[in-house]
Amino acid sequence: MPHASTTMKAVQLVSPDRPFALRAVAIPEPAAGEVRVRIAACGVCRTDLHIQDGLLDLGKRDFTVGHEMAGIVDVCGKGVDRAWEGRRVVVYYYVGCGVCRYCRVGDDHLCPHPKAQPGFSSDGGYAEYITVPLKNCVPLPEHVDLAEAATMGCAGSTAVHAGRMAAIRPGDWVVINGTGGVGLALLQYALQAGGRIIAIGRGGARSQIALELGAEQIIDVLETADTADRVRELTGEGADVVFELLGTQAAMSSALNMLRRRGRMVMLGYTVDAFQAHPIDFIVREITLLGSVGSTLDDLHEAIELLARGVMRSPVAESLPLESFDAALMKTRRGGLGGRIVLVP
Ligand SMILES: [Zn+2]
Ligand SMILES: [Zn+2]
Missing domain, CATH: 3.40.50.720 (NAD(P)-binding Rossmann-like Domain)
Incomplete structure (x- = not known):
């Protein structure tokens, strides 16, 4: 039985067409070139419903869902400048292979052999922490709200x-x-x-x-x-x-x-x-x-730039605790909200 402080809460896909499950899983450690982000908010997207319903099924099971994440860099892996610790970031949710014809020109979202797709086929943001390559972190200015920024991670980008x-x-x-x-x-x-x-x-x-x-x-x-x-x-x-x-x-x-x-x-x-x-x-x-599917990393940088300048806004209708993910998904399914719902771990 792992020690309490080494585990975190995470909402995972068990199998399509079944409700997501709240589980205790190991807190991830960043590998070389990665950072760990303590998640401050994760937006609830219709795609999460598609994953739960089995309409979008990339074949993976038992991973943490959620792909609109913002938070604070918590730990830097080997080779990452420690100056990143404490920075506020939004996470880009594609990790391409880095060498194919799409990745070469920055179209990681079209990579046929992605290394990871947080929230789609690998661990995402309905959790307390996530580890991602440093490149996937888009820095946020101090005046930008973390919950609003989280929703830029998918809807905005x-x-x-x-x-x-x-x-x-x-x-x-x-x-x-x-x-x-x-x-x-x-x-x-x-x-x-x-x-x-x-x-x-x-x-x-x-x-x-x-x-x-x-x-x-x-x-x-x-x-x-x-x-x-x-x-x-x-x-x-x-x-x-x-x-x-x-x-x-x-x-x-x-x-x-x-x-x-x-x-x-x-x-x-x-x-x-x-x-x-x-x-x-x-x-x-x-x-x-x-x-049109998802976005490039550059699109996310552009979205954050537009948010920071006040050109684009992303109203947050409601912030709910992570444990209330079921209610959040139900409200999203019903629709008609005055903005996004975000989950706060
Ligand atoms: Zn690739
Ligand atoms: Zn989405």
């Missing part, structure tokens, strides 16, 4: 990545189809890139936040017969860019229909639904379809 892929030009009409954490972050990214924003949501607190963050138009799906018609009405011809965050057949079809000629559709959300469309819908308007 994912938005920056997708926003960069869409190559938004000043004056572009940009539709945000879904006003969750990533949607609200995308809204702000697109706005600072010069976009004119139409946010599509289900009314309530989220739509209010979208307006406050700078959306020019809000469409409430519950009160709109055809959102694509409405977007064409508002824009003249249609949107330049649609970020599709919902992943239902209905949402994907209307996203495709609301684009102007040469429009770009960026897919980020998914459910069990397949996407069905006729080729002619892409051909005659020369539509570009883009997929």
